[in-house]
Amino acid sequence: MTRLFINEVAPRDGLQMEKRFVPTHEKIAFVDALSDCGFAKIEVTSFTSPRAIPALADAEIVMREIRRVPGVVYTALVPNLRGMERAIESRVDELNLVMSCSESHNVANLRMGRAQSLAQLLEIVREAGHGGLLCNVSLSCAFGCPFEGEVAVDEVARIATALIAGGAAGVTLCDTTGMADPAGVRRLLERLRGVLAIDATTIHLHDTRGMALANALAALEAGATRFDASCGGLGGCPYAPGASGNVNTETLVHMFECMGHTTGVDLARLLRVAARVPHLVERPLSNALLMAGTRDTLHPLPAS
Numbered sequence: 026m027t028r029l030f031i032n033e034v035a036p037r038d039g040l041q042m043e044k045r046f047v048p049t050h051e052k053i054a055f056v057d058a059l060s061d062c063g064f065a066k067i068e069v070t071s072f073t074s075p076r077a078i079p080a081l082a083d084a085e086i087v088m089r090e091i092r093r094v095p096g097v098v099y100t101a102l103v104p105n106l107r108g109m110e111r112a113i114e115s116r117v118d119e120l121n122l123v124m125s126c127s128e129s130h131n132v133a134n135l136r137m138g139r140a141q142s143l144a145q146l147l148e149i150v151r152e153a154g155h156g157g158l159l160c161n162v163s164l165s166c167a168f169g170c171p172f173e174g175e176v177a178v179d180e181v182a183r184i185a186t187a188l189i190a191g192g193a194a195g196v197t198l199c200d201t202t203g204m205a206d207p208a209g210v211r212r213l214l215e216r217l218r219g220v221l222a223i224d225a226t227t228i229h230l231h232d233t234r235g236m237a238l239a240n241a242l243a244a245l246e247a248g249a250t251r252f253d254a255s256c257g258g259l260g261g262c263p264y265a266p267g268a269s270g271n272v273n274t275e276t277l278v279h280m281f282e283c284m285g286h287t288t289g290v291d292l293a294r295l296l297r298v299a300a301r302v303p304h305l306v307e308r309p310l311s312n313a314l315l316m317a318g319t320r321d322t323l324h325p326l327p328a329s
Contacts, residue, residue, distance in 0.1 A: 028250065029288045031065060031274065031289070032065060032252065033064045033254065036068065036070060037071050037081065038068060049087060051305060059256065060094040064290060069088055069100065070087050070101050071104075072111045085115045088101060088115035088116065100161070101117045104122075106145075119161060120149070120153055122150070122193075125139065125142075126184055130166045130170050143188075146193075150162075161227070162197070164181065166199070166201050167181050168210065168213065171204070171262075178212060178216040185220055195227060196225065201262055206240065207242070207243035210243040211246070223249065228253070238272070241272060254271060255274055257303070257312060258270045258272070258310065259302065273314075274290075279314055296314065299312060
């Protein structure tokens with residue numbers, strides 16, 4: 026069966042949404058525990074201004090003090106050239122840049138239009154390339170915008186093509202507010218076939234409307250092999266009030282493994298990490314897999 030690659034994003038995409046400031050030593054311990062689970066990549070933090078994302082104001086310390094496991098790529102979100110410099114000084118393995126496929130969302134989220142964002146990102150890609158550092162670009166609202174609705178697949182293809190041509194190593198297609206559906210996922214990936222190499226394309230799903238696993242299956246059937254996910258389902262988006270977070274890593278891995286695919290993730294170890302996440306964020310989390318156990322969990326016969 027297919028070898029799949031899981032990128033864990035909870036330390037950045039998850040913790041940045043939490044009300045509690047997770048102490049630096051707890052963040053480091055969280056990343057270290059995830060490093061032992063077999064992920065292809067871990068998004069550790071964000072080098073955005075601490076004023077913009079105070080929850081990750083300790084980015085330099087966290088990135089420098091985590092324990093690096095050979096074979097795991099440690100990445101961080103970088104919004105601009107200054108963020109790139111901070112990330113490089115902190116020894117990231119890869120930069121994750123971001124812009125939106127929607128003009129209105131890009132303005133709301135990044136305070137600039139898409140043309141300006143694209144030009145800025147291409148400059149970062151060039152500068153990082155001089156030092157031999159790879160850049161991935163996360164395209165927000167690739168499957169729909171909370172302000173504009175549908176986003177044309179040709180527009181997503183245009184932006185992705187420009188980024189790859191400019192030197193980006195890969196692109197992540199983000200369902201930022203959980204607007205994707207399986208048919209739309211297949212449609213976008215079919216449109217991008219020939220534009221993006223499948224091994225340079227990552228799928229980033231949110232479970233806002235309960236369709237994340239169905240969308241992941243549709244992406245898999247369309248050839249995707251790389252998926253972002255968040256331990257405990259942490260995450261969300263300020264433009265989708267009340268929304269749940271990213272697709273839950275342990276549930277996604279469990280589904281793929283039940284289907285016979287290989288993820289390289291030690292699910293038992295990951296579930297032990299996930300069990301500690303509510304203590305980390307100091308709030309209860311719903312986790313069906315922790316409650317029910319994996320598919321191979323057996324129970325004694327009821328007493329006669």
